[in-house]
Amino acid sequence: ASLATDFNLTTDVVYLTVTRESYRPYMRDNITLKAPPADLYIAGVTPPEGLVEGRVGVWEVAVGNSGTSAAPGFTLEVSERGVTLHKSSHGPLPPFGTVTLRMNLSLAWGWHNLTFEVESLGEEGNTEDNTLSVSVYVDSPPVALPGVLFRTEEDSPPIFCPLSSIVYDRETPPEELTLEITYVTPPGAVVEVLDNGTVMVAPQTNFSGEIRVGYAVSDGLAETTGEFSVIVSRVNDPPRILNLKETYLLPVGSLFTLALQVEDDGPPPLTFSISPSFIPVDSESGLISFVPYENMSGIYRVNITVTDGGGLSSSAYTTFIISTEESRLRIDPSLVKLRAEVGKRTVYQVKVFGARRANLTFSDDTDLFDIDPKSGLIVFTPTKEQKGLHWVTIEVRNDLGESDSRLILVEVVEAEEKERDLALILLAPIAVLAAILLYLLIMPPHPPHPEE
Structure with a gap:
């Protein structure tokens, strides 16, 4: 017997005819043959790097078809403990083809065991490798606590803000977090991050109001930004005298006037007082004006007190040196x-x-010589380059603040110039005498008076 076949590739129907030699066919039947169905499988799953709780991650899933028939379509499902997290449908997949799909997943903190499953929309002969399980860990990011507020008072010491009061992280201790200051508003406050993560905030002097501090904090995988505030309460500072020098020199018989200038943010009025009491001061305006007399001569430690309407006060000190001309330095x-x-x-x-010549200090303003600062001795040897006239100011000061200065002329000459000048000085009187004698010789004798 022989077997004859006739394939119709369009219908996949095979006609089989069985014959025996010299005999007519005795059997004829139609047998339908089908190609093997598609065989889908999960080729691989690539999770995103640094999975963070609450943030969407892009996953890549490779799906392949090892069958000789195309899959008319398929679905991809991701589940965990029977709960579907993602399911999507996709188009046909040719024989021996592979496609990479991308999907977005957002997972909670902790370990997850995810099951990826592919299913053909048509007939499929083998489903053993249609699933793949993947275990991943999702990091819990630092959380910037909202509405964090610290309080301090004006001109107080720096305030220290613990990181645990600013940021919460359920798995990373504060000392292992990395904190960076991103902005400070208004600028001027000193803000530093210490080694233990504590933030030190030092407001400017006399500042009151709100300081806003922005920051970025990271646990090595995730970064979070946030802001906290420091409220600096205003404190009423005592009044302060601004224009008081350490020492004032008051010559006897000369009018002395000093108008005190005060800085104060408290309520008015200002009231002034002074000690010793013989020095007059206007209690309302702070004007000191008087003429020292000779019997007031001396050195006085002067205490000036100013008080505002709120009862706050401050004192400032200065020295008055009242001296006569003879006692003045x-x-x-x-x-x-x-x-x-x-x-x-x-x-x-x-x-x-002068009367107060102890602890003197001398100085000058020239390069011609250097006066001894303690003794006032000038020692120098001029050079030719220094020949000429030099205006020099000599100043002396004692430890009480008295001082005096004098402008002098220093003339540097050559040796012959000095001798010539000396000769001229000596010859000048001789020349005058010679002129007188010559005048007497050439003048005619005086005629006698008629009455003589």
């Missing part, structure tokens, strides 16, 4: 000019008069 008034010779050592001692 002063440089010898005869010091007007110094004369020095090129190449010759010149020595001059600055003399000082």
